[in-house]
Amino acid sequence: MEDLKYDTVMVRYGELAIKSEQVRNKYEKILIKNIEAMLDLHKIEYQEIVRERGRIYVISEDKRAPAVISNVFGVVSTSPVITTGPTLEESCKVAAAIGKEVIKDGESFAINARRAGAHDFTSQDAGRKCGDAVWEAIKDRHPRVDLKNPDHEIFVEIREERSYIFTGVIRGTGGMPLGSQGKMVALVSGGIDSPVAAWMMMRRGCEIIPVYFNNEQYVDEAYTQKAIDTIRKLKEWSPGHDFKVYEVPHGECLRTFRERGNIRYTCVFCKRMMYKVAIEIAKKEGAHGIITGSSLGQVASQTSENLLIEHHGIDFPIYHPLIGLDKNEIVDMAQRIGTLDISVRPAMGCQAVPKHPAIHGRIEEIMKMESEQVDFDKMIGDALSRARITIM
Structure with a gap:
């Protein structure tokens, strides 16, 4: 895990999530079409765009992709993420590698963990385990845990089929997908x-x-x-x-x-x-x-x-x-x-x-x-x- 590979862009949307199932499905499809057009405009390669409830994932290793996608109307924020398997052990391993890369001597950190689907652990369990893994990886740097105002926040989202680990969030344009309102x-x-x-x-x-x-x-x-x-x-x-x-x-x-x-x-x-x-x-x-x-x-x-x-x-x-x-x-x-x-x-x-x-x-x-x-x-x-x- 020495060479971290951010292989996916997590795309978050806002008010689309509160629409009815039918309307949300329609708007998500418009949003994805607009994301594809924006990526094509900037000649950014991507392998696939995947929808999960409340999230859209763009499979791309291009470092420009998160910022470019953030300019699509309807996108609230984006994050370059590392994907791994859905187990707690795999998530801890990636979180520790990210911590080792970004946290410097004496800096503070926090883990923001959540999980969706059927797992034999809670979000709190995931947060504690990943936090312990990060601490162990960088303890010689004398890190501090600060849950309110950390120098670095590592996010861990564990879902049914994979986990997404990341540390950066790029603010998006927000609003509604272009073409959804005539x-x-x-x-x-x-x-x-x-x-x-x-x-x-x-x-x-x-x-x-x-x-x-x-x-x-x-x-x-x-x-x-x-x-x-x-x-x-x-x-x-x-x-x-x-x-x-x-x-x-x-x-x-x-x-x-x-x-x-x-x-x-x-x-x-x-x-x-x-x-x-x-x-x-x-x-x-x-x-x-x-x-x-x-x-x-x-x-x-x-x-x-x-x-x-x-x-x-x-x-x-x-x-x-x-x-x-x-x-x-x-x-x-x-x-x-x-x-x-x-x-x-x-x-x-x-x-x-x-x-x-x-x-x-x-x-x-x-x-x-x-x-x-x-x-x-x-x-x-x-x-x-x-x-x-x-x-x-």
């Missing part, structure tokens, strides 16, 4: 917020249909490229699931409204137009809702009054996963998911934003402008007919 249209811009919002709903199991509204003459090419690149970054989180990306021309709509409407309502009108176009795309694609990056009070169009106007008369689910987060929290998430560096690249912001936008808008005003000064249906039809579709 599809939604995600409004994605080149900013920080919208890709984070899309990612959060992906984490809850939604496949997304990214839609970018290109404000054309009011932004530069660098801003458009940021939007496309953030979508590509989101795609890295969803191997095995194609993105059908819509790029919708939007500059002409803004120009028309700025010429005919109250310019202070430009941002509110812009968002309403986005919603109406996105709803038509959602109906076409069989999606169940619209995702936005709105955070309450962050910009003029996201005050509570203006959010009310933007949603007025719209009979379709609109989700704002960031609504209660502050900017620092959103930035931290963007950093974690890999979109922040893209979103903060230099680019010209939208020049259609008025110098003094309406903050406390009135529904009556925007309804009057829409009915008397702009032809909403025509603009929606024109935008959809000119939309460019790309498969990623």
